[in-house]
Amino acid sequence: MTLVLSGFLLLGVCAVGTALDPFTAGAGQDTAVPGIGEPWPAAPGGSGAGGRAAPAPGKGQGDPGKGKGPAPDAGDTGDHRPAGALPFDMPEPAALRAAAGPGKKLVFAHYFTPYPLSLDNVRADKDYYTRNYLNPDGENGKHERYGGLLRDRPLPVKPKGGNWELANLRQEVRTARTAGLDGFTLDMLSLSGHNWDRANLLMEAARSVDPGFKIMLMPDMTSLKTDDPAVLADAVAALGRTPAAHRLGDGRLVVSPFKAEAKDPAWWSRFMDQLKSRHGIRTAFVPTFLDFDSHHERFAPISHGFSEWGSRSYVGQDGAARDVRRAHDMGKVWMQPVSVQDARPNQGVFDEAGNTATLRTTWTRAIEDGADWVQLTTWNDYSEGTQFAPSVHNGHAYLDLTSYYLTRFKTGSWPKIVRDTLYVSARTQFASADPTGDQSLTMSLRKGSAAARDTVEVLSFLKAPATVRTRTGSTTSTHEAPSGLHSKLLPLRTGSNSAVVVRGGKPGAKAEMPRPVQRTVKVQDLQYHAVTSGRN
Numbered sequence: 323m324t325l326v327l328s329g330f331l332l333l334g335v336c337a338v339g340t341a342l343d344p345f346t347a348g349a350g351q352d353t354a355v356p357g358i359g360e361p362w363p364a365a366p367g368g369s370g371a372g373g374r375a376a377p378a379p380g381k382g383q384g385d386p387g388k389g390k391g392p393a394p395d396a397g398d399t400g401d402h403r404p405a406g407a408l409p410f411d412m413p414e415p416a417a418l419r420a421a422a423g424p425g426k427k428l429v430f431a432h433y434f435t436p437y438p439l440s441l442d443n444v445r446a447d448k449d450y451y452t453r454n455y456l457n458p459d460g461e462n463g464k465h466e467r468y469g470g471l472l473r474d475r476p477l478p479v480k481p482k483g484g485n486w487e488l489a490n491l492r493q494e495v496r497t498a499r500t501a502g503l504d505g506f507t508l509d510m511l512s513l514s515g516h517n518w519d520r521a522n523l524l525m526e527a528a529r530s531v532d533p534g535f536k537i538m539l540m541p542d543m544t545s546l547k548t549d550d551p552a553v554l555a556d557a558v559a560a561l562g563r564t565p566a567a568h569r570l571g572d573g574r575l576v577v578s579p580f581k582a583e584a585k586d587p588a589w590w591s592r593f594m595d596q597l598k599s600r601h602g603i604r605t606a607f608v609p610t611f612l613d614f615d616s617h618h619e620r621f622a623p624i625s626h627g628f629s630e631w632g633s634r635s636y637v638g639q640d641g642a643a644r645d646v647r648r649a650h651d652m653g654k655v656w657m658q659p660v661s662v663q664d665a666r667p668n669q670g671v672f673d674e675a676g677n678t679a680t681l682r683t684t685w686t687r688a689i690e691d692g693a694d695w696v697q698l699t700t701w702n703d704y705s706e707g708t709q710f711a712p713s714v715h716n717g718h719a720y721l722d723l724t725s726y727y728l729t730r731f732k733t734g735s736w737p738k739i740v741r742d743t744l745y746v747s748a749r750t751q752f753a754s755a756d757p758t759g760d761q762s763l764t765m766s767l768r769k770g771s772a773a774a775r776d777t778v779e780v781l782s783f784l785k786a787p788a789t790v791r792t793r794t795g796s797t798t799s800t801h802e803a804p805s806g807l808h809s810k811l812l813p814l815r816t817g818s819n820s821a822v823v824v825r826g827g828k829p830g831a832k833a834e835m836p837r838p839v840q841r842t843v844k845v846q847d848l849q850y851h852a853v854t855s856g857r858n
Contacts, residue, residue, distance in 0.1 A: 404857065409741055409743035411738075413729065418733070419534065422732040429698070432703070433507065434702050435511060439479045439493065443482065446479075451476075454471075455471045455472040455704075458761065469757060470667065471668060473845075474713045491526075492530060494702075505528065505566075508539055510546065512545065525537055525566045539575070540579060543581040543582065551596055563603070570626075575604065576605075578609065578610050580610050581611070582621065587621050587624050607625050610631060614630040626654065627649065627657060628649045628654055629659065634708070634771075635768075636676045642691055656692075657695040657696065658687065658688040658693035658696050660727075661684050662708065662720050664706055665707035665765060665849045667765060670766060674773060677777060677811070678781055698724065707848075719853055739806055741831075742788065743831055744781070744854070745781040746820065746834070746852065747852040748814055749839070749851065750837045750839050750843075752776050752841070753848060754774075758843065758844050759844035777811045778813070779810070787802065789825070790822070790824070793818065793821075794819050796815070814839060819838075833853050
């Protein structure tokens with residue numbers, strides 16, 4: 323992705339299209355900031371409780387169940403990993419699954435249906451993301467108050483013929499599979515409308531790409547407002563009877579509702595009874611809590627396992643080992659949240675991720691504390707800045723790092739470093755920057771987060787010790803890095819950031835961030851950007 327295109331996508335063009343309302347009625351942008359880990363209450367392209375689904379942007383999407391099937395990927399390479407991209411030789415997906423054992427050490431990523439690779443099958447410089455989500459004036463100015471809905475977007479794909487939505491979802495499945503993931507946890511935001519259509523398409527995409535890639539159903543109880551367990555049971559059954567739905571070896575359908583504590587255990591028992599009596603589906607209930615500590619004991623009698631949405635700052639992981647022990651002592655599996663960062667312009671809140679510290683810390687907790695499953699939170703929720711999926715500002719950097727930890731999680735051994743690889747991460751502005759544009763709502767630290775910091779991180783994976791030469795703005799320096807994994811922090815300065823491995827006087831692997839750090843900015847962006855030397 324070139325610097326010119328990236329800058330254009332960030333600024334957007336001054337045009338507006340069909341609105342995709344990211345807020346349900348009564349859940350407007352002035353609502354109170356949610357608690358730690360809690361997402362925004364609704365989503366673009368979805369429908370609120372009892373409301374009509376919002377129209378899809380653009381034209382030509384067609385009937386998801388009809389058409390000529392997915393067209394060729396027209397040159398898109400988002401699902402392809404070039405040789406030498408990683409610092410190690412990654413096992414093939416089948417080998418990773420075999421190493422983990424049947425039903426053991428599974429890794430899923432939370433899939434958020436409002437942000438697929440493309441919303442309208444239009445060229446990236448003119449598509450809905452550029453016109454309306456990255457542009458502070460987009461959607462008739464409804465996002466001006468917080469400088470635009472998003473700060474990043476999926477890596478652009480070329481327009482396709484035929485059933486382009488299915489083709490793009492197939493590409494996302496291949497990308498996740500190539501990175502070593504076992505499947506997605508599907509955020510069920512609505513039971514009709516465009517998010518529901520995408521949920522069904524995702525089930526088909528997973529089945530057609532790899533029968534071993536599974537979708538764990540996750541009813542979103544911050545968005546689904548039904549009080550009738552039979553209504554939810556019917557919807558879960560519709561997705562759950564498809565081949566891609568994640569089931570245990572004994573045939574039970576895994577259901578992991580987000581914010582499960584929104585309904586009491588008796589309600590969920592009725593839900594599971596309805597699944598069994600109306601649809602013949604037995605359930606393995608794995609609730610995902612916002613507050614595991616307060617609710618797990620009440621839910622234990624009906625649960626196969628537990629999960630929690632978790633903290634998005636590296637200092638908020640102290641209780642992870644305790645939670646795994648509690649689950650295991652009750653005979654339950656534990657699904658550990660692994661995250662990279664969290665910054666929400668429309669809610670005015672962010673967590674200090676400490677460059678890649680949160681990613682590395684949460685993965686380390688999952689490995690060392692003996693988690694059974696992992697949920698990457700999230701694959702593609704760009705409104706919260708939590709995406710692991712390949713994006714314009716991060717490329718494949720966070721997903722490639724995840725492949726390293728995932729391999730250790732599944733095989734029990736750290737992969738051997740066979741090639742020098744660098745990862746450089748930094749913000750493109752200072753944490754205290756005051757935006758000069760029309761943005762009036764700025765982000766502040768969430769309670770419990772680490773203090774904000776202004777640092778460049780050079781993460782090196784070296785096959786042998788070497789010198790790493792760095793440039794931060796106009797300042798150059800060197801440091802000695804050992805073989806294996808090493809992290810070096812440098813002060814953030816205005817200008818460009820880069821690093822290069824020097825061994826025997828000869829330069830080798832090099833990573834340079836394509837966007838410079840600026841002192842004065844029009845829009846606040848507190849996400850960390852990242853780049854890897856392993857990819858162009």
